[in-house]
Amino acid sequence: MRSHRLAWVLVVALTCTAADAGDLVGPGVISTGQQETTVALSPDGATLVFMRSDLAEQDDTILVSRRQGANWSTPEVAPFSGRWHDSEPTFSPDGKRVYFVSNRPPHAGDAPITAEMNGHSYPGTHLWYVERDAKGRWGEPVHVDGALNEGSMIYNPSLAANGDVYFSAHRPDSGKFYQVYVARRTAQGLAAPERVDLGDVTHNRMDPAIDPQERFILFAGDEGDSLGRADIYIAFRQPDGRWGTPEHLAGDVNSSDLENAPSLGPHFGELYIASNRQPATRFPKTRDDVDSLQRRLSGPLNGSRNLWRFDISDVLRQHGLTAEETSR
Template sequence: MARPHPAVAVCLSAWLALHPPAARAAELLAPGVISTAHNETSASLTPDRRELYFMRGDLVSGDSAILVAQRDGARYRNVRIAPFSGVWKDSEPHVSPDGKRLYFVSNRPAVAGGEGLVATRGRQSFPGANLWYVERQGAGWGAPVRIEGEVNRVPMVYNPSVAANGNLYFSAHREDSGAAYQIYVAKPDGQGYGAPQRIDLGIGVKGNHMDPAIDPQERYLLFAGDEGDSAGAADIYIAFRSADGGWGTPLRLPGEVNSAYLENAPALGRDFGELLVTSMRPAPARFPKPAQDLEAFTRRLDDPLNGSRNVWRFDIAPLLREHGIDAPG
């Protein structure tokens, strides 16, 4: 991992001092390189661990692009906009388990030259979201392809995550979602994907279920939401596959994964138990504080722990082993 700026290191040390690790410490991912003063979320590694794709956007989520960083040992470098992004509002990249496809979300038009996708909810209109993918071609990626059919019939489709068998998980607002968002799965049907099926989790449509991260073997499912015991706006939960093929009661992840702030966009890393999570947790502010000049104050506001969304790394291997899972997907 790249060495953090001294000011960032001080803020991170102060935060961790107030949050002693329950099992494995929280790790801010590449501060100053991946995690910055902007919003970063939805990190996804290629199978060889040499590339990390993630979203970076403004603080109100009005604009975003998909970025890619090279991994060199434990360090990240050469951050740049992914070749298929940078024109439309793109977000939420997910590299398939075999690395042959990268799924993402975009408001780009279904037909080249058309208008960007728009969604309306209540009295508000905002950039819409459909699922797209690019396929690996040598060292690069092919042209973006929109998923046709029922999956993208509605303009609010987010957070793709695919299992090894091709089953596509995502969150969306559809006719059977209730007032919030729910998680769906669409299975390959030979020509694309079949009709999405809603996954009933926990409190069902009474709650908000977003950002699925499926184990490649579909043994467990991580998501963001509030099952009534969330400490913040949303926390990360895990549901294990039950013997009847359904999903067990969601469990709020223990330890440092969740905080009093928003956590969302869980993503599985390539190592067993590796979990990447987006969090808005800031460095603590204590008062009175030493007098600062404008330069010092601005540095504080411009470091990653300013309350913007960052990517954090955790190890949930002990929890998985407690539930009989002791090998990668």
């Protein structure tokens, strides 16, 4: 991270409309000293939804912010969130729905969803969506019925333009780790999930972000060459319809810290991720007083997860994709 870039973004406190690599999203407004992850932008770029949680991620809430000129508004708890363990929002490619996962009871009278793994019990997740009308008003959450929600561990949904739903989960054919799945849209609704073949299931794969035309897919994991706990990878659809070998994204996207929750923005090559990267502390440092120490330790670069924006358009062009081909 370059100090002049960090100083610049701290002054403007916004997400730029032009594709620059490594911009912190809304420092002090969206990205704070708390835990933020899983950001999604509406197709017109005017509305931003994301999740904020405690550091242990036991209490997740979905927030919404709106573009105000060159800035983002102070986030508010989304009208459909704030009571349950709600997380990982994503816009449908047409912007008419926001999908998210939650432990809320699937139907009136049901118990909240609970998951168990390795002897531990914690809030589970099912897939839900809310409609958004032409005036930006949110409807009531709708539970997505069907085989996709038969378990209790579905994470980071991402929708293709044809209605196919990609997500990560731990299912009987996942091996020891999480894998990426797709539930394809049919005339009868969503079909039973299929595991997306990205290679050996001994690798952990989470948080898919699908190109609306399903030409490429991004995810978080470790294919054996991760720089940190998890990095962002990309795989391209081959002429025979299969997925190519996942490629570790080069450049500044990945670091020695944790990167996860990739999502695609409305512009060509616009990529958002969550990362807990922070500047290296060098000693001796400028001596802190109590106020300066508090400002630094409670700021967005304190080691909590923040939201970052990158440009991967060169990677897409190298694989023959253009802005027109990847438009929503």
